[in-house]
Amino acid sequence: DAKTTQPTSMDCAEGRAANLPCNHSTISGNEYVYWYRQIHSQGPQYIIHGLKNNETNEMASLIITEDRKSSTLILPHATLRDTAVYYCIVSAPRGNTGKLIFGQGTTLQVKP
């Protein structure tokens, strides 16, 4: 799997957009970008994934650069409940049989 680089921590004001960056400069052509988050002491939660097009769901938006070497997860209106560790993971959807490599992630602190 390609490695990812994320900032260790970020702060965001409640109600503002949270933009979480991820670098994955060695990503392969068949690898997708996945985002998970882990709220304190809970199991990780899948957020979104994408290959090369921007993606949006009810939780977040994912912006992937044209060269696919980096991406940004956007939480459009952060709330206190979005405080969590956010993991960016690159993996092929099939060939790796589900082995997700969780790095250190970004600790997002949403402040009132």
Add this chain to the structure above:
Amino acid sequence: NAGVTQTPKFQVLKTGQSMTLQCAQDMNHEYMSWYRQDPGMGLRLIHYSVGAGITDQGEVPNGYNVSRSTTEDFPLRLLSAAPSQTSVYFCASSLGTDSYNEQFFGPGTRLTVL
């Protein structure tokens, strides 16, 4: 749907004891897996299963056994507990095939081995 359930939530064992961590899902998912998470670290894959009757080792399988006799259940057995197995254990499941990486996680079992 209850999603992915795990029992027990907490467990304390003595060195050398054995136990089984239970995991069940009611989403008819083909794929199930077990991870462990040590303090301040990311999750590491222990074992996984791509369907009933099929299991394989992950990154850190030593000291653990699994079996998958039904689609719903994927128990994790600790054969002879050691302090190094003190960790939080998460079970996960996904539809499988092209969706291996879109995993649903359970709430975790917090295990302490004395």
